[in-house]
Amino acid sequence: MFDQSKIHPLLKQAVVSRDGIRGIERPRNLMEAVTEDAEPLRSLAGMHIVSARQFDREKILQLGRLAASYETQPDLIHPPLRGKILVSAFYEPSTRTRLSFESAWHRLGGDIMSITDPNTTGIAKGESLADVGEMFNNYGDVVVLRDNGEDSVYSMLDSLRIPIINAGNGIDEHPTQALADVYAIMKWKPEFGTGKLKEDEKVTIGVIGTPNRMRTVRSLLLLLSLFSDSIRKVYIVNPSQDVLDEDQKQELETAGLKLEVVQKLRDILPEIDVVYINSIAWVGDSYETLTGDIKLTSESQLKAGAIILHPLARGEELDESLDGTEHNWYFSQARGAVFIRMALLTCLVHRINLVVDSPVDQPEDRTQ
Numbered sequence: 001m002f003d004q005s006k007i008h009p010l011l012k013q014a015v016v017s018r019d020g021i022r023g024i025e026r027p028r029n030l031m032e033a034v035t036e037d038a039e040p041l042r043s044l045a046g047m048h049i050v051s052a053r054q055f056d057r058e059k060i061l062q063l064g065r066l067a068a069s070y071e072t073q074p075d076l077i078h079p080p081l082r083g084k085i086l087v088s089a090f091y092e093p094s095t096r097t098r099l100s101f102e103s104a105w106h107r108l109g110g111d112i113m114s115i116t117d118p119n120t121t122g123i124a125k126g127e128s129l130a131d132v133g134e135m136f137n138n139y140g141d142v143v144v145l146r147d148n149g150e151d152s153v154y155s156m157l158d159s160l161r162i163p164i165i166n167a168g169n170g171i172d173e174h175p176t177q178a179l180a181d182v183y184a185i186m187k188w189k190p191e192f193g194t195g196k197l198k199e200d201e202k203v204t205i206g207v208i209g210t211p212n213r214m215r216t217v218r219s220l221l222l223l224l225s226l227f228s229d230s231i232r233k234v235y236i237v238n239p240s241q242d243v244l245d246e247d248q249k250q251e252l253e254t255a256g257l258k259l260e261v262v263q264k265l266r267d268i269l270p271e272i273d274v275v276y277i278n279s280i281a282w283v284g285d286s287y288e289t290l291t292g293d294i295k296l297t298s299e300s301q302l303k304a305g306a307i308i309l310h311p312l313a314r315g316e317e318l319d320e321s322l323d324g325t326e327h328n329w330y331f332s333q334a335r336g337a338v339f340i341r342m343a344l345l346t347c348l349v350h351r352i353n354l355v356v357d358s359p360v361d362q363p364e365d366r367t368q
């Protein structure tokens with residue numbers, strides 16, 4: 001036996017922080033909690049995915065279950081996208097979304113064309129997005145688009161005859177990030193998804209961010225509203241008060257979410273089960289960060305067992321001292337994004353039948 005005291009402390013920490021991220025116990029628990037039902041997924045075949053509003057609870061549960069089966073049994077995947085091509089068009093910086101979509105597509109056996117600079121395409125010569133969309137029909141089977149304009153994805157819808165996925169359109173929406181967020185929550189607590197939490201087990205969520213300026217937060221709140229019966233309350237934490245548009249608030253409350261905007265994190269942190277923190281809002285070619293002194297560290301008064309989610313990239317609001325703690329679910333959340341995107345992509349390209357290896361029919365041919 002080697003002298004364990006000679007192991008660098010960072011090595012020990014790395015092992016601790018990986019625990020629960022790569023393990024299959026949690027996705028397996030989610031699979032066991034959700035009864036398999038392919039029906040809600042079938043209508044996704046050939047669909048454009050632009051807004052979180054296009055999902056319902058059953059779709060999310062079944063996508064989560066399929067994602068969990070991919071995460072649990074990667075060796076059983078019969079590459080369902082072999083011979084298919086993804087057009088990955090990212091006209092704004094991205095680490096996670098582009099790479100996790102591309103990783104997901106590769107893991108499903110497909111090929112990728114990636115555009116990371118619109119100026120290498122006809123857009124630099126004034127070509128319209130609609131015309132670019134018309135061309136994409138000839139080259140690929142699915143398009144994933146990130147653009148800092150809210151309208152860009154909508155400009156392409158009319159000319160596209162293959163599905164497009166909105167990977168972030170300005171300050172509007174980022175629906176697949178929200179799917180990754182909810183997938184992480186369902187792995188943490190499967191009963192959250194199935195609605196089997198007792199009254200005193202319901203989850204209190206703190207969203208640190210700006211719902212009317214941050215696409216991740218806007219989409220997440222919409223998806224959370226589908227699980228209102230599992231949520232005691234959602235606190236929106238922001239130093240300023242003007243963070244929820246009136247129609248946004250009304251839509252969420254009508255869907256059953258109990259919302260409260262608070263200015264100070266420390267007042268509510270000890271009662272929060274799920275802390276969702278994001279500081280960045282992309283606006284045009286630049287980004288805004290949350291003002292004020294909101295910062296989470298390992299010294300923060302977090303509830304025992306509370307989980308922290310963050311869409312990343314992080315800034316000073318999320319201290320690295322939390323990385324080696326039980327609260328770090330943000331790395332697991334980022335990893336899970338690959339599997340939930342695999343599930344979604346499979347369903348868009350195939351009319352799904354059952355589980356990992358059974359995509360059956362092609363969606364109706366819409367290329368004419």
Ligand code: CP
Nearest residue numbers: 094095096097311312
């Ligand atoms: N979560 C997210 O959208 O990260 P990227 O900007 O790196 O894609």
